[in-house]
Amino acid sequence: MNAALACAGCPVRDRAACAVLSPQEREELAAAGRIVELARGETLFAAGDESDRCATLIEGALKITSFDREGTERVLALVHPAGFVGELFTPFAHHDVVALTASRLCVFGTGTFESALHRYPALAETLLRRASADLYETRELIGLMGRRSAGGKVAGLLLAFSRAASDSPCHGAPSFDLPLSRGDMAGLLGLTIETVSRQLSAFERDGLVRRNGARGIELVDPARLGGLVD
Amino acid sequence: MNAALACAGCPVRDRAACAVLSPQEREELAAAGRIVELARGETLFAAGDESDRCATLIEGALKITSFDREGTERVLALVHPAGFVGELFTPFAHHDVVALTASRLCVFGTGTFESALHRYPALAETLLRRASADLYETRELIGLMGRRSAGGKVAGLLLAFSRAASDSPCHGAPSFDLPLSRGDMAGLLGLTIETVSRQLSAFERDGLVRRNGARGIELVDPARLGGLVD
DNA sequence: CGCAGGTTTGATGTGTATCAAACAATGTGG
DNA sequence: CCACATTGTTTGATACACATCAAACCTGCG
Structure with missing residues (x-):
């Protein structure tokens, strides 16, 4: 299930992080990625696992969660289509990422994505924007919980x-x-x-x-x- | 109180975001910034204000807070020396930033900082790392509050x-x-x-x-x- | 000394967790 | 097609932890 030529018909192609790339740069990146489908309840990343992959959500919805030692689940964030998940700079994943509904993603190895980051500075800036937005959203959530x-x-x-x-x-x-x-x-x-x-x-x-x-x-x-x- | 040649003696010069710049790039950036001192309790940024400045904390400590309409304060994050504060991509500040102790900062206009971001891709990547780390920290806090x-x-x-x-x-x-x-x-x-x-x-x-x-x-x-x- | 800000302690009520059971929606196999 | 399990939701009774209101207590400072 390779994604080499999927970008043209991708429903999030103009909103996802990769939208800042030129069409040909994007195809290059896409060639290194692959499409993954998740059923409701399936886990994409598990806390503690090696953090070697990241992904753009194409359709569906994800939740980012963590568990305290009593086993009660805390939902830390929701991810919507065009959203980006995965931890680029940490060796191990902090949190679980689970599909809330049947979902489709474009998955990359963190290595290839990080090298793309160096090659295409615009990509780094876009991810910075996203990370900042995620940060404000998470702080909003704190306001809600509080x-x-x-x-x-x-x-x-x-x-x-x-x-x-x-x-x-x-x-x-x-x-x-x-x-x-x-x-x-x-x-x-x-x-x-x-x-x-x-x-x-x-x-x-x-x-x-x-x-x-x-x-x-x-x-x-x-x-x-x-x-x-x- | 210009900071043009303060970098050499700056206590956070090798841990702050600007540490990824070459000495001469850093001096260029520093020339556009200025040192600001804050007394305990003083406000650096106020929620709703135009978000036109950002800063690296040199010494002291800050808190990032928001208030609900009843006026109870919620502390969203703490900032330690070498930390970066300020919202680069939003027109208005979401939160208050207040000094917990007497503090010294290196303050930039967001405009000059954003253009530096374009000029020095390594700076964007470093800020991305920081934003990601801040995100995990904030999610840790949710775990604590929960x-x-x-x-x-x-x-x-x-x-x-x-x-x-x-x-x-x-x-x-x-x-x-x-x-x-x-x-x-x-x-x-x-x-x-x-x-x-x-x-x-x-x-x-x-x-x-x-x-x-x-x-x-x-x-x-x-x-x-x-x-x-x- | 007297004052102000921050901290501690006390008495009381209420909101939420907890335990428990009924209920609806959905799917499974006989 | 209907019993039956399964999962998610709703409702109820009870207990307790925390918020609230109130007052005493430091500690530094003019």
């Missing part, structure tokens, strides 16, 4: 999902599907599954949201929901 | 400080001064001042640590303290 009330955490997460589901960056989508299970939401916010579930039920009881099945969410009163966020 | 018990959080923070205070990366320093006030520790861990104080008192009562004044800490039983972590 809220005092469980209601504020869940409300903030719903609004974040709403924004992510919308095309326009200013207004959020009024209705969307939750991309995460209750367990993953709990892991992200530092709560338990039961507490997340109860908060959602309470939001529905108070007329803030409507639910369609376990995953469907319609924001009835986003403003009041935002009011809960601290 | 612990279930307050005891685990405070214990984890003490061990992190112990490691930071030590020269060798493997063993932590057995005794050191807490670099943060109770309030800052609380802001870092998502607890209250009182809870942090009570946990420290409990650790002392149980023979895990000894205290010298408000800031001095001696780890009597680091292993048992580590056992509390999770």
